Amino acid sequence: MDKLKIRNRLAKDKALLWTVCLLATLTAVPLFAILGEVFIRGYNQLSWSFFTEPTPTAYRVMKAIEAGTPIPGGIANGIIGTMLMLGMAVIFAIPIGILCGVFLAENAKNRYAQIVSYLTDLLQGTPSVIIGIVTYIWVVVPMKGYSAIAGSIALFIMMLPLIIRSTEETLKILPSSLKEAGLALGGNRARVMLKVQIPAAFGGIFTGVLLAISRVIGETAPLMFTALGCSFVRFSIDKPISAVPLLIWEFFNDPYLQELIWGASLFLLLFVLILNLTAKYLAKKWNQ
Amino acid sequence: MNDKLYKILLFVATLTMPIVCGGVMYALVTDAYDAFEHFGFFKFLTSSDWNYTDGSEQYGALPFITGTLMTTLLALIFCIPFSLPVALFVGEYFNGTKIAAILSTVTDLLAGIPSIIYGLWGFYTLRPLIMAFDISPQGSGILTASLVLAIMIVPYAASLSAEFIKMVPNDLKEGAYSLGATHAEVIRKIVFPVAGSGIFSSYILAIGRALGETMTVTMLIGNTNNIPDSITSTGNSMASIIANQFGEADDLRLSSLIAIGLALFLITAIINMIGKIMIKRARIA
Numbered sequence: 001m002d003k004l005k006i007r008n009r010l011a012k013d014k015a016l017l018w019t020v021c022l023l024a025t026l027t028a029v030p031l032f033a034i035l036g037e038v039f040i041r042g043y044n045q046l047s048w049s050f051f052t053e054p055t056p057t058a059y060r061v062m063k064a065i066e067a068g069t070p071i072p073g074g075i076a077n078g079i080i081g082t083m084l085m086l087g088m089a090v091i092f093a094i095p096i097g098i099l100c101g102v103f104l105a106e107n108a109k110n111r112y113a114q115i116v117s118y119l120t121d122l123l124q125g126t127p128s129v130i131i132g133i134v135t136y137i138w139v140v141v142p143m144k145g146y147s148a149i150a151g152s153i154a155l156f157i158m159m160l161p162l163i164i165r166s167t168e169e170t171l172k173i174l175p176s177s178l179k180e181a182g183l184a185l186g187g188n189r190a191r192v193m194l195k196v197q198i199p200a201a202f203g204g205i206f207t208g209v210l211l212a213i214s215r216v217i218g219e220t221a222p223l224m225f226t227a228l229g230c231s232f233v234r235f236s237i238d239k240p241i242s243a244v245p246l247l248i249w250e251f252f253n254d255p256y257l258q259e260l261i262w263g264a265s266l267f268l269l270l271f272v273l274i275l276n277l278t279a280k281y282l283a284k285k286w287n288q
Numbered sequence: 289m290n291d292k293l294y295k296i297l298l299f300v301a302t303l304t305m306p307i308v309c310g311g312v313m314y315a316l317v318t319d320a321y322d323a324f325e326h327f328g329f330f331k332f333l334t335s336s337d338w339n340y341t342d343g344s345e346q347y348g349a350l351p352f353i354t355g356t357l358m359t360t361l362l363a364l365i366f367c368i369p370f371s372l373p374v375a376l377f378v379g380e381y382f383n384g385t386k387i388a389a390i391l392s393t394v395t396d397l398l399a400g401i402p403s404i405i406y407g408l409w410g411f412y413t414l415r416p417l418i419m420a421f422d423i424s425p426q427g428s429g430i431l432t433a434s435l436v437l438a439i440m441i442v443p444y445a446a447s448l449s450a451e452f453i454k455m456v457p458n459d460l461k462e463g464a465y466s467l468g469a470t471h472a473e474v475i476r477k478i479v480f481p482v483a484g485s486g487i488f489s490s491y492i493l494a495i496g497r498a499l500g501e502t503m504t505v506t507m508l509i510g511n512t513n514n515i516p517d518s519i520t521s522t523g524n525s526m527a528s529i530i531a532n533q534f535g536e537a538d539d540l541r542l543s544s545l546i547a548i549g550l551a552l553f554l555i556t557a558i559i560n561m562i563g564k565i566m567i568k569r570a571r572i573a
Contacts, residue, residue, distance in 0.1 A: 013470035020381060023373035027446075028394045030439045034401060034409045099301030106298070119305040125560035126312070126553060127500020129527045133534065133549045137315040157308055164305075190294035218402020221502040221531050245404050252408065252507070265405050276400040280393065 045263030101167025132222030151227030166208020203286030379453030407507030452486030
């Protein structure tokens with residue numbers, strides 16, 4: 001009887017282990033399914049002209065389909081738009097984010113800092129579509145039109161909490177002796193922060209910035225209400241502009257352009273995954 | 289730079305946060321005011337009409353609130369049987385080994401895939417499967433959206449749960465082993481009770497993510513403005529109705545969409561706040 005009971009318990013133990021292993025492995029399936037599908041359907045569209053030409057008109061696509069030639073055009077307008085908006089967002093988000101992170105790390109117990117910290121959480125959890133609505137109300141309505149500026153403000157708001165948190169957390173895990181040594185040598189707080197603490201925390205902060213970029217680069221909903229989209233390459237910041245995820249959304253909704261979905265998706269996916277892996281590698285290297 | 293200037297600089301930078309968050313609230317409330325005034329606050333939230341024919345305009349948020357709750361709840365149900373094993377795999381069975389590091393990299397990458405690509409995959413791969421198995425004739429709907437949402441929130445729930453499972457003190461587990469407990473019994477009687485509140489809070493945060501997910505749901509839910517009567521029928525979530533109609537809306541319809549946005553903002557803010565407070569408590573305990 002006892003033997004049977006023990007055997008039963010051991011069997012249950014084994015069963016749990018195998019179930020956990022099986023289900024955990026199954027979780028990896030969607031990643032490879034998505035990667036596989038996007039790669040197989042998209043790789044033959046990637047060519048030089050795909051990156052240098054803007055979106056084709058429906059007319060040109062129809063002609064190409066009739067003639068049986070590959071679909072012309074590419075996503076140059078989206079790549080330029082994404083880089084322009086991301087660049088403007090990053091230029092403001094990095095200094096402001098780092099300064100806020102430094103403030104939170106230095107004044108952890110201060111009442112005002114706790115409020116800022118709570119607001120950072122609030123903003124980080126806010127759905128991106130809401131950020132889109134708010135930027136529309138703030139920027140698009142007063143400027144009387146969609147623009148690259150509006151898009152980059154939306155991206156800026158989404159990046160900010162991510163950079164603040166990573167800066168704060170990295171600074172908090174630095175040994176306090178580092179700061180104390182700097183102060184003991186006669187440096188004031190600003191000098192110690194700039195010359196000792198920030199350089200020591202650089203790896204962590206840089207990783208945070210990379211992750212923030214990879215998080216917002218694929219955002220579509222907020223750009224739909226702010227940057228709108230544009231079918232040719234454009235560098236002006238007060239006019240509607242395109243972005244890679246916006247182009248994917250356009251291709252998805254336009255039966256003539258559906259062929260182009262996969263090339264654009266493959267480009268976006270590879271970019272995001274490489275950023276993620278680089279960030280992870282740097283974080284690991286920096287932690288050693 | 290002297291200390292005083294440094295402190296002022298930091299303080300001025302942090303003013304961004306109250307300004308942005310206050311601005312978000314202010315913009316949503318003032319622009320949603322029209323809809324609430326016209327239909328009444330509770331009437332707007334409980335009415336199921338969504339009619340934008342000129343002259344007989346009638347807007348209510350109930351179909352979309354229902355759609356959001358259904359997709360989120362279903363996504364949570366589908367997510368648990370996968371995220372919990374991943375958390376146990378990474379945090380308990382293979383804690384610290386190379387294979388655990390590989391699995392957590394895989395889940396991190398899953399979290400990094402843009403939602404529009406999840407939507408494409410759901411539309412071109414999952415939707416035909418749903419049709420092939422005759423689960424629903426049109427393929428898109430609450431069920432399809434929830435399945436993809438579930439995959440998207442697994443990484444969030446799993447990595448946070450694993451963190452709490454790793455924090456379970458070793459002496460507790462070793463005590464149970466020395467009394468003759470099997471690994472499964474240690475997990476059920478020690479790990480789950482000790483890490484339970486932390487694991488629970490990680491699912492609250494996963495819900496917070498699922499509530500506001502926009503593009504995936506918009507591409508898969510079917511976009512009809514009725515209250516979904518079963519899990520295979522089509523509908524719209526709060527985020528997806530905004531994504532679908534915001535660009536073409538004006539006046540009262542625009543205000544109604546912003547009112548839905550305000551409601552969504554408040555719901556996610558509350559859920560996230562509860563989650564964060566619970567996590568803080570679980571970390572201290």
